[in-house]
Amino acid sequence: MTERFCCMVMRIHIDCNGCYRKVRRALLDIKELETHLIEKRQCRVSVCGRFNPRDVAIKIRKKTNRRVEILEVQELNINDEQSHEEKPLMIGSNTWNLESHQTQIETCLTCSY
Numbered sequence: 001m002t003e004r005f006c007c008m009v010m011r012i013h014i015d016c017n018g019c020y021r022k023v024r025r026a027l028l029d030i031k032e033l034e035t036h037l038i039e040k041r042q043c044r045v046s047v048c049g050r051f052n053p054r055d056v057a058i059k060i061r062k063k064t065n066r067r068v069e070i071l072e073v074q075e076l077n078i079n080d081e082q083s084h085e086e087k088p089l090m091i092g093s094n095t096w097n098l099e100s101h102q103t104q105i106e107t108c109l110t111c112s113y
Contacts, residue, residue, distance in 0.1 A: 004050060004075055004076075004077065005048070005049070005050055005075070005076045005077075006048070006049065006050070006051055006052075006053055006073060006074065006075050006076075007046065007047070007048040007073075007074045007076075008046070008047050008048075008053045008056065008057075008070060008072065008073045008074075009044060009045070009046045009070075009071045009072040009073075010044065010045045010046075010047070010057060010060070010068050010069060010070050010071060011043055011044055011045075011068075011069040011071055012043060012044075012045050012060070012064070012066050012067070012068055012069075013043055013066060013067065014038070014040050014043050015108035015110070015111070016107045016108040016111055017107070018107045018108065018111030019066070019108060019110070019111055020038065020040055022063075022064050022066075022111070023038060023045060023060070023064055023066070024036075024038060025063075026059070026060050026063035026064050027045070027047065027060070029063065030051075030056060030059055030060075032049050032050055032051035032056065033047050033048070033049040033051065033056070034048055034049040034050075035047070035048045035049070036048075044071070045060075053070060053073045054070075057070055065110075
């Protein structure tokens with residue numbers, strides 16, 4: 001039996017900390033996702049797991065009420081024999097900006113209601 005392991009990079013507009021929390025909460029509610037990375041300044045979200053990319057994008061769109069644009073999808077086939085071996089994953093670009101900047105404290109118009 002073959003399982004499909006996907007890594008997907010999406011663009012979701014994140015204006016403020018409220019938007020960030022809304023996107024993070026939506027990602028944590030989706031059971032198919034194993035890992036996620038939210039890049040607030042670049043408005044990019046990367047997710048990995050066993051899922052259908054279109055279905056996950058629709059779920060995030062419904063939960064956050066934000067437009068979701070799929071930038072890149074990478075699918076890996078994992079066989080039963082090779083499932084114990086770890087494979088390196090390359091997602092999007094090689095540069096990750098993991099710095100945490102708290103410059104935007106005020107909320108945007110969409111999160112203030």
